[in-house]
Amino acid sequence: MTAIVSLLSLNSLADDTHNHIHLDQVNSSDNLSLNIDQIGYENMIRFSFDHNDNTVNLLQLGNKNYIGYTDAWGSGYSWGGDLDGLRNNIDIRQKCSLSSNCNANDFQFHVWGDDNVVKFGQGYSLNDSTSPTWNYDSNEPGGNFVRLDIHGDDNTVIGSQKMDTNGIQHNMYIGIYSDDNEVYARQAQNGNKTLNLTIRNSDGNDVSVNQRDNGAHTATVSLLGSQPTDLTLIQKGNTNQSYTLSQNCVTVGGCTISVTQQ
DSSP: OEEEEEEEOOSTTTTTSOOEEEEEEOSOOOSOEEEEEEEEESOEEEEEEOSSOOEEEEEEEEESEEEEOOTTTOOOGGGTOSEESTTOEEEEEEEOOSGGGOBOEEEEOOEESSSOEEEEEESSEEOOSSSOOEEOOSOOOBOEEEEEOBOSSSOEEEEEEOOSSTTOOEEEEEOOOSSSOEEEEEEOSSSOEEEEEEEESOTTOEEEEEEOSSSOOEEEEEEESSSOEEEEEEEOSSSOOEEEEEEOOOSTTOEEEEEEEO
């Protein structure tokens, strides 16, 4: 197991507002590769992990960033770890540019088993689902919240949230409990953006969601059933958009849905 941890405070208040890392190893670990950088203050990372060759890269730049288990279920230590088993690849990056005025970036995960890959940026923008690059525009006030809950199989989740105006919340909840789903979700710019995506035991779904611009967009997506569903949902523009989709595809070979609102 390899672990590299770096903590650096860049503020005179550092004695009273520490960075904090709390990791619990549930059992003897295998080849976990852990890299953590905290540069700023009031940054916190807390979670538990278990076995196999997971790779975890965590970056917190600025202040009031959080990565760890969520208040919705608390610590997963008692049931095997918040990050438990096999070849999960976790890369989370958070950044705020407003010094002491940063709003809290809050990334909460709950990942069990199999070949999951999670790449997510707060303050960064990942504009591509196949070859994502980390983009930063030097104007990020923080205030992004995500809850991620994955329970297995070959899922890949790539996403990001960024904004330009101080104090505006972007929310994103993602579910996914099994099978080989791929999800790309991006929320950007100003206005309240809320995404609630739930995929449960649906083979091979490929979902792409892009909510951006100044409108207060809301999307709720549930894909439950057999046979895969390909969904592309784009909501953009400066007027409010709202969309709710529940899909139970029973067509042999799967279904395809494409929605654009602008």
